[in-house]
Amino acid sequence: MVIANRTRDVAAELVRQLEACNLRVHDVPFDGLDRAGLHALVGQAASRHGRLDIVVHNAGGCLWSSLEELDEEKLDATLALNLNACFWLAQAAIPHMRANRFGRILVTSSVSARVAMGGGTHYSAAKAGVNAFIRGAAFEHARDGITVNGVEAGFIAKPGRGTLSTPENMARIGRFIPVGSMGEADDIAYAMVYLASEQAKYVTGQTILVDGGSTLPETGFAVEQQWGIE
Amino acid sequence: MGDRMSSRLAGRIALITGAATGIGRASAELFAREGARIVLFGLGGPALDDAASAAGGTAVHGDVTNEADIAAAIGTCGERLDIVLNAAGLIIPDEPETVMDETWTTMFDVKLTGTMRVCRATLPLLRQRGGAIVNIASVAAFNSSPDSVSYATSKAAVVSYTRSLAFAHGGDGIRANAVAPGWVRTPMSEHEMRLLAKKKAVHQKTNSGC
Numbered sequence: 001m002v003i004a005n006r007t008r009d010v011a012a013e014l015v016r017q018l019e020a021c022n023l024r025v026h027d028v029p030f031d032g033l034d035r036a037g038l039h040a041l042v043g044q045a046a047s048r049h050g051r052l053d054i055v056v057h058n059a060g061g062c063l064w065s066s067l068e069e070l071d072e073e074k075l076d077a078t079l080a081l082n083l084n085a086c087f088w089l090a091q092a093a094i095p096h097m098r099a100n101r102f103g104r105i106l107v108t109s110s111v112s113a114r115v116a117m118g119g120g121t122h123y124s125a126a127k128a129g130v131n132a133f134i135r136g137a138a139f140e141h142a143r144d145g146i147t148v149n150g151v152e153a154g155f156i157a158k159p160g161r162g163t164l165s166t167p168e169n170m171a172r173i174g175r176f177i178p179v180g181s182m183g184e185a186d187d188i189a190y191a192m193v194y195l196a197s198e199q200a201k202y203v204t205g206q207t208i209l210v211d212g213g214s215t216l217p218e219t220g221f222a223v224e225q226q227w228g229i230e
Numbered sequence: 231m232g233d234r235m236s237s238r239l240a241g242r243i244a245l246i247t248g249a250a251t252g253i254g255r256a257s258a259e260l261f262a263r264e265g266a267r268i269v270l271f272g273l274g275g276p277a278l279d280d281a282a283s284a285a286g287g288t289a290v291h292g293d294v295t296n297e298a299d300i301a302a303a304i305g306t307c308g309e310r311l312d313i314v315l316n317a318a319g320l321i322i323p324d325e326p327e328t329v330m331d332e333t334w335t336t337m338f339d340v341k342l343t344g345t346m347r348v349c350r351a352t353l354p355l356l357r358q359r360g361g362a363i364v365n366i367a368s369v370a371a372f373n374s375s376p377d378s379v380s381y382a383t384s385k386a387a388v389v390s391y392t393r394s395l396a397f398a399h400g401g402d403g404i405r406a407n408a409v410a411p412g413w414v415r416t417p418m419s420e421h422e423m424r425l426l427a428k429k430k431a432v433h434q435k436t437n438s439g440c
Contacts (some may be wrong), residue, residue, distance in 0.1 A: 178400025202412070213405075217395040227401055 006059070033080045035088045042092035042136035052096040054196050057089050062123035075122050080193025082126035086133045086160045089209040090148070094141060104196045107134060108188065111154045111211050127152075131207055138205030147204035149195045158184040175229055176220065178213030198212035240265030243311050245303060247294055248318030250274025250281050252416030253366055258285040271303040272318055274428030285311055294318045300351050311355040316345040316365045321422050323429075324376035337380040342387045351396060353404070358402025365392045367408040377426065378410055385410075 001023060005011035011027035018025040026048060031040040046052040060082045063074040090105050097103025112120055113127035130150060138148035155173055158165045164173065165182075174181040191208045194200055209215060217223050244261050248254040249270035258268050258281055268287030272278055275291070282289035288308050292299025294316075304311070319341050322333045345365050356363070370382035371389045386410060395406040413419060 178397050179403075179405070180401055202414075213396050213400040216393055216400075222397070226398065 001025045002048060004030045004045075006030075006040055029094070032086075033085050034089075038085060038088035039092040042089060042096075045097045045123070045153065051095055051100055053100070053102055054109070055089055055093045055108065056192060056196075057084045057086055058108045059085065060108055060110070060127075062120050064119040065122070066119055066128040067121045070122060070212075078122045079126050082123065083129040086130060086137075090133075090137055093169075094144070094146065097146045098141075098144045101145035103141070104200075105146065105148040106192055106195055107139065107148075107150040108192075109134070109150040109152045110206050111152050111209065111215050113152060113207075115215055121171065134207060135205045142204055147195075149200070149203060149205070151188050151191045151195070152207045152209045152211065153183070153188050154209070154214045155182045156185060157189060158185075175227070176214070176223055177211075178216055178223075183210065183212055237265040239313070242313055243269070243307050244315065245271060245307055245311060245330065245348075245352065246315040246317060247303075248316070248345070248366075249289075250277035250284075252317070253411065254280040254282070254315070254317030255413060257317065258287060260280075261313070261315075262286050263424045266313065269306050270302060271300075273332055275429075284317060294348055295339050298317040299348065299352075300347055304355065305352055307355070308320040308325045310359060311352055312359065312361045314348060314352050314356065314361070314363045316348055316363070318344055319366060319376070319418065321381050321418055323425050324380050325387050327348070329379055333353045337384045338387070339410065341381075341384045342391065344390060345388055349391075351405075353399065356404050357399070357402045361405075363395060363406040365406070365408045367392070367410045369410050369412045371410055 001018065003011050003014060005014070005024060005027065006028065008027070015025045015027050019214065025048055028041060028048075029036045042052065042055070061078075062082075065071070066075050086107055093103065097105075102194060107130050109130045110123070110127040112124040113131045114125060118185075131152075134148050134150045141148065155164070157170055163169065170182050187210050191210050195203065195208070202219050220229075223229060231409045239261055239433075242261075242265065244258075244266045244270060246254050246258050246261070249258045249268075249272050251274060251417065254270075258270050262268055262285040268285045269290060270278055270282045270287050271290045271294075271295060272294060273291070274281075275376065278289045278291060288306055290299075290303040294300065294303060303305070320337070322337060324330070324333050349363055349365075362381075365388050367379070368385040370378050371385040374382060391408050392408040395404075399406065
């Protein structure tokens with residue numbers, strides 16, 4: 001396993017934890033989200049192990065801004081991280097995967113690809129682009145033993161981080177979600193491990209929604225009617 | 231890698247409809263390997279018994295269009311139920327201009343209404359501890375193909391029904407999801423393939439003037 005994280009000390013801590021479970025893990029620095037930087041990153045991962053089977057593009061995020069105030073810097077950075085990186089990672093990984101007739105390209109997408117949140121128009125557009133990337137890439141490489149899939153994450157709690165994950169906000173958000181609470185990172189990871197597995201060989205070009213049912217209600221009124229929102 | 235199994239369903243009780251063949255049977259065997267105890271419900275006679283012995287489960291012969299049969303299957307599950315998989319299905323090719331009321335009604339009765347009946351009857355048990363419902367839909371719910379008007383329409387309805395179920399019972403700890411298979415080699419799809427091949431042969435003969 002090779003981990004690339006912009007915040008190196010977070011990556012180093014993860015390496016320590018995984019090594020404690022007797023896993024071979026390395027973290028590698030990477031120099032930016034452009035084509036050259038991501039190609040170099042994939043190259044490092046492949047040469048370290050002599051092959052590459054699975055690439056997960058989980059890095060993502062949004063520099064929140066209303067549409068009216070959005071500047072080029074925020075738009076470009078959001079597209080580069082969420083969407084453009086898919087292209088460069090996949091492009092670099094495909095030759096290694098095709099050589100072994102096995103590959104799994106996985107992307108963390110978001111329910112934002114299909115529903116709106118104020119201040120995140122550019123993020124939604126990027127994630128909708130991710131879903132289209134998944135379909136296109138899956139189709140082109142379907143005969144190479146490479147599948148391309150994603151997980152559309154709903155509200156996932158990051159305890160200790162982020163304003164949405166304060167205990168009060170988590171409880172409040174949970175009331176709007178059919179299963180009654182925010183999700184955990186593991187909920188996404190279990191879907192990823194399935195998509196990465198040999199057993200998922202007949203699944204390609206898809207995203208699995210892991211959102212606790214949050215995209216089911218027709219409107220917020222439906223939720224209020226069902227469970228009451230005080 | 232394929233044989234390395236965890237015990238993801240240890241201690242769970244699962245009811246599987248349409249369990250004699252195909253996706254229902256494969257799921258019954260896999261669920262059993264993951265630790266679940268299975269009640270296999272459906273038509274299929276000896277094939278259902280065979281599937282039950284392969285899965286180490288209990289066969290209940292019956293029809294998803296019959297309330298009493300469904301009640302008997304649920305009775306066999308005992309005091310608790312954790313998982314319901316609705317895999318009972320059939321396929322009768324038809325086209326918009328010539329589809330018969332009887333075909334349309336049968337397709338909806340088995341696949342959509344059958345799924346609804348099983349879910350409705352199992353919800354009180356599932357609600358006690360929470361659980362999972364999985365309904366087999368089809369890619370036909372989203373993409374069209376020849377000769378499948380009542381099949382595709384009823385599968386689209388299964389998707390919508392599943393969403394309503396998930397929304398209404400999410401708060402009870404019951405998750406409801408649908409799986410939409412593409413072409414999977416099962417006795418049902420082999421049957422459809424044969425029908426399509428036969429029809430194609432007729433067309434070719436017609437077009438060549440024979």
